[in-house]
Amino acid sequence: MTEKELIKGCLRENRKCQQELFRRYAGKMLVVCQRYARHQMEAEDILQDAFIKIFDNISKFESKGSFEGWIRRIVINTALKNYSKKSFKNEQIGVEHVPEKALEPSIYGHLHEEELMNLILQLPDGYRLVFNLYAVEGYSHREIADMIGIQESTSRSQLVKARKLLQQKIIELQKVAV
Template sequence: MLFKKNNKALNLKELIEGCRKGSSSSQKLLFDTYSSKAMRICSKYASSDMETEEIVMDGFLKVFKNIEKYNDQYEFGGWFHRVMVNSAIDYFRKNHSKIEFADIENIENIDFNPNQLDLLSVEEILEFVRKLSPVYRAVFSLSVIEGYENTEIAALLGLTESGVRGNLSKAKSRLQGWINEYINRQELK
């Protein structure tokens, strides 16, 4: 991948090497290049733009601090994505670890109609996800967006598997309710 710097082509490998050497210009160029990707990743875990920016900044600090650990044999984008998701998880643990979790026994069976999602834009869906409580949002994003298994989510967030299933079910239930209300209001217009 090539980047423009003062009308010179700079490849990703050189950019990463510059970051490893502590070059502030390389760090700035990496930030400028990957900040929108970081925002897209982290916004799925945050309740506001300000929270998203905080997670992104923490993530970039981790990228620059740990760039020595990046193995050039693998795609940088995948490593970067993993660092940002881990930053979101760390943020959740630090700021939302005292929240109570739903038990699976208290959950109603919810029929989620995925066809309704076709009626909404990605931005509208993400706004609904952002309205979820931090626990529901984290569990939903890790499961549905990132594809983690319940056992992995439980380990990452310090929950039981039944707690993960319960929170995921509640998140889906809330989203379905909000989506139904939204679509019904749109149909009435």
């Protein structure tokens, strides 16, 4: 079934098409949810809410852009709604002592996707949120500031700290491996 047929079917509330759409995209979107959620249960809840929104609002999809991109945006927005701003605004994590020096790019090549996911999940909520939005999804600091209601400067500083923390954890992983 093509993407167009799938969308048309979902517009008609065809249950089979909806199930197929879920089957096709839920795997990738679950990963997105996991990156934003605090735990697996929350990730599944976000995924569920996001797909309900997708089915309810599929008529609003304009066939100009990527359908997967549209779905991803809904998933991310749903995940962001799950956060309360207070949960990470005042987070203070002691990462100032982490060296500034960038890691060798080859180091990342040795890491599996599961390990990368685990590293992200170990980040504090605020850092994880900004890192996900900036590094993985590709949003700008201005967009991130608008999306989650923080200052651009806060977004920048959270990103720097998130990177430092990730590098620190990657170094630790390397040490364990050696």
